[in-house]
Amino acid sequence: MGAVSTPPSSPATDVFLAASIARRFYLEHRSKSEIADEFKISRFKVARILAGALAQGIVRIDITVPVTIDVDLSLALTERFKLSHVTVIAECQGAREMRPDEVIPWLGAAAARLISDIVDEDDVLGLAWGRSVEALGRAITTLAPCQVVQLTGSHPDEWDSDASVAAVLRAAAAGGGTAFPLYVPLLVPNGLTATILGKQPGIAATLAQFPHVSKAVVEIGAWAPTLSTVYDALTERERETYRELGVRAEMCGHLFDRDGAVVATELSDRVISIEVEELRKVPEVIAVAGNTRKADAIRAVLKSGLLTGIITDSSVARRLLSPDSSPSTP
Template sequence: MASTEGEGGAAAPQQRKSPFKGPAELVLVSTVARRFYLDGRSKVEIAEEFGVSRFKVARALDTARESGIVRISIRVPARIDPDLSDRLRAAFGLERAIVVDGSEDPAETHRQLGAVAADLLAEIVEDDDVLGFAWGRTVNAVGAELTRLAHCTTVQLGGVVSHRTYGEDASEGSVESVRRAAQLSGGSAYPIYAPLILPDATTARALRSDPGIAGALARFDRLTKAVVSIGGWDEQSSTVYSCLDPGPREELRERGVRAEISAQLFDSEGTRVHSELDERVLAITDAQLARVPDVIAVAGGPGKTEAIGVVLRSGLISTLVTDADTAQELLG
């Protein structure tokens, strides 16, 4: 029997055996898995592309799963309420309304809304669309849940939100949504690597002339579809509220601010409220949003009903994805 001890009597270290013969096989297995699972190519097509047998393609797919390159999870889709969806659409004159059951856990509700909205984008986005993503927890969930998308250009609709407000990874959400959408669609990406709110108008003007940022801003007027979230005027749901000092916050509340989209503020009637903040933000304006043919709002969960109602009254939204409790409150 072969000894497992070295010269000094100690057991020789056990090395984990790689499932691959070398880097070339690893690249082949990874590429075959991408063609099959992400690009939707058949095993026959993949075999013809790489000049191998269908048996070898099947074996590569098995290896991809066994080695952890591919991880398959079973996700039960959120239940959609067609009747409630239709009633909401008719009540607010929307092009579409999609109502999901939701969950007692707000984080799970956000995930469900993101998953349904991601499936909606896969359904309605067409080749050569220009698709915009605003910042927001639910919009970030949309980006995370995307699995397929037609060839399109993706644009970030505003700067990033400070991590001091929403957690260390939140400021990356909108950038990652744009990058992921571009990766899936094979189109160009125009992220904005700058804060949503700047300390003064001079700094904001300077950043708007930066070539990278200007490239994104220039595409706001070319948008064919935009995905936005809706915030109220409070610390929990607003992207702007926590970035302001208490004085300006209260002044805007007294002026009637009750909701926002991408740092654009609205009163209870859905009328835009302008302030000095307008010159300090890097974001799409309400006037530009009004020219986008299809604006998809993804919003729901506790405490969002008033803000969603405000934005619906603004006339900017053509599609709403929300949860059943919020829909019932809106209709009530």
């Protein structure tokens, strides 16, 4: 590669220069001397620019402990539910047993590793909104250069901020692909609002990608407080009405009974999300779900036949493998 002339200094060009030099040093593993020759600057200036890139957040270095996988439980779940991809993280990561609130980052790390392994540049990756998928976004560092599509709106308190689309943006940035975010809440007051929002150009562009999704990562909620975004967004009367209809689980804003059947309600008109039938056509659908309080809900969604994989923790895996757990049905 020939020498590159350093552009006149300005805030924009300074950032561009720092990013270019950081890419060569950290990703292309080129020496400071080689970079200095290319940009016609000194090695010492290269070092200063690299230090500045770290300080300004242009470069972020994460040091993580490898996730410990319970291989036996992973194989057992694969066989029981006839799945393609199963990762069960061990209860002890490092020196001690994890608390329930500590499981999410490990689930996200495991999901990031799996997605990095199985996604190709020809794929369209769909990500639902949720805490574990957010953790995936924080953990992912490499991905094939593919389109990344947000499959659902987000929590009512976060939908109008960058936090609601962070996982999609970070995943796309990891591979240099195109991001299709959804700056909308998962649940809106009525079907008319959902229809109007769905016609807005930016939102419509994302919704139009749903039929092309080839790999999806979703989350599962249980029909109980703090365990489902949809449950928490409803009134107590609505929650109880759906419970009486047999709702035990929620995924992408859609409701399921204990046997994995979709419970049809007017709620489906109020959620901004990929439809169940669209999700059923996605070749690979992987759920990221932990917490033993969700075990029965996870089992219900497994019975739906929508999932081809799951990332969970060993406590949940043991519950799913208990005698009252039956294989999934199509």
